[in-house]
Amino acid sequence: MLQPWLTSELDTVPGFARFLTVDEINQGFEELAARWPEVASLRRVGTSRLGEPMWCLTVGDGPLHALVGAMPHPNEPIGGLTVVHLARRLCEDPGLRARTGYTWHIVACLDPDGTRLNEGWFAGPFTKSHYGRHFYRPAGDEQVEWTFPFAYKDAYFDQVMPETLALMRLIDDTRPAFMTTLHNAELGGAFFYLTRPEPELHKVLTALPARYGVPLHAGEPEHPSVRQLDEAVFQTPDMREAYDYAEKMGQDPVAVVGGAASDSYAARYGTLGLAAELPYWIDPAAADRTPTEILYADLLLKEAAELRETAELLDEVLEGVRADVVSDSPFLRASRFFVPLVRVTAETNELRAAQDDSARPATVAERASGEGTVHSFRLRFGGMLLRALEGELAIGNGTPAIRRHAASLTRTYAKWCADAESGTPDETIPIGNLVAIQYGSILAGAAQAAASRS
Structure with missing residues (x-):
């Protein structure tokens, strides 16, 4: 070949x-x-x-x-x-x-x-x-x-x-x-x-x-x-x-x-x-086309629910510090762009789940792909938002709201990391x-x- x-x-x-x-x-x-x-x-x-x-x-x-x-x-x-x-x-x-x-x-x-x-x-x-x-x-x-x-x-x-x-x-x-x-x-x-x-x-x-x-x-x-x-x-x-x-x-x-x-x-x-x-x-599981016991529609809805939960949490942080941030850093601009996109992705999944061709068993690869998307979005966009808040703190803008949301997101992010790293370690x-x-x-x-x- x-x-x-x-x-x-x-x-x-x-x-x-x-x-x-x-x-x-x-x-x-x-x-x-x-x-x-x-x-x-x-x-x-x-x-x-x-x-x-x-x-x-x-x-x-x-x-x-x-x-x-x-x-x-x-x-x-x-x-x-x-x-x-x-x-x-x-x-x-x-x-x-x-x-x-x-x-x-x-x-x-x-x-x-x-x-x-x-x-x-x-x-x-x-x-x-x-x-x-x-x-x-x-x-x-x-x-x-x-x-x-x-x-x-x-x-x-x-x-x-x-x-x-x-x-x-x-x-x-x-x-x-x-x-x-x-x-x-x-x-x-x-x-x-x-x-x-x-x-x-x-x-x-x-x-x-x-x-x-x-x-x-x-x-x-x-x-x-x-x-x-x-x-x-x-x-x-x-x-x-x-x-x-x-x-x-x-x-x-x-x-x-x-x-x-x-x-x-x-x-x-x-x-x-x-x-x-x-x-x-x-x-x-990336190449495994074996059917699972999960309907593809249900897989899409499960992913959508987890993405909506992620978007809501990140949006709560963005709204909570909106009046206090001063830097307009690239991390903030990126967060303001991607957090709504997480919600749009969830909406797309919900609409796809209602399509007739989604009433079939999901494959192992599709299930792994959906789970990977959720982990990726959380670690990517949660990490960027944390960097945005840390940037505000680094320039001395440690208002109560920024400090509170930075501490809360740090705890949530640690759990997201543990979830993403759990199970069989992925091979680098x-x-x-x-x-x-x-x-x-x-x-x-x-x-x-x-x-x-x-």
Whole structure:
């Protein structure tokens, strides 16, 4: 299933003990450009909202262009290691450059500001609790990957961030045949997004995780509007389809969708887009399609009830400190965005439970996926709200309300961590294996894109 040349490349990926910081990725690119000036050049392609330079390393001189960007979501750092390894291999191996036939444009970090707010967990320990307490994910209108222009029916978005604008310019300048922004998930199995069906590529992508003992995801898709192309291979999410789905379900679609993503923007150039979603922890149930004794509708309702309870508790904290907070920190902005989204997710589950096709047994993978969503939302968004309150306390804004709610949420969060860590410990996947799967998917995707152009 994996061609010998690709297997050989996978074997070049070393082991890693931790993830790279923004400074370390940038330093890696600088060293490569200095060591191989005849094949690599480093240039600044943008500036973050806090004034951080955004760097792109261009390697090779092939007729086709490939665009790779790390950390469009700053809590997903596998890509930082992957881009440095990809760039190094392309610089040092003329045979690999010739085989790919590309000019490669590799962006060190698409959201340096947000990534720095996650660096507290990059060196471990790699537990769910430690991850959640140092987690940061920007509000929707502050995410690079979801702030591309979008206009559809009553939805309109044009609040393009500087980081997004930098990626837009790079897409327009290079008109890539292949593009990937490097993502990863948290728990479960591996899965992939493609902007169009590529059956031969599906086979390679699903074989990559198996080489490292990582199961394929057989649970819930990230959104019910997402279409499945093959086992663990999905059509890249389309905001128009998310809008139509919400509208069909009786929800306000404008409240559900925001901006478009990079793959939607690049579609004008016929670009093949790929994203590899890889977990930090293996859930043994992730690939288990065995029916359970629980109806799928009941599973959805159970998850909805737990998500509603979570949203109500977090909303009570937000409302309780609303009059006292002064910082407008990124953690507060993110909390104000995501807490209502938890409630919307619960509502979506309730509506889905009423559909005729939900009157069937849930699978083991679906049950595990639902439970994992609840734990993930609690640890992610509870952790960010705690960081927001701790930030207020750190600047001396320790009002009685802030101190009271910080203490209460700390106790609740400890219980949520214990619940998430209970039962059979989830296996932490070696970081080098995750980088290898992502690296292999890039090379395989680029090869398929080139073949489709010939």
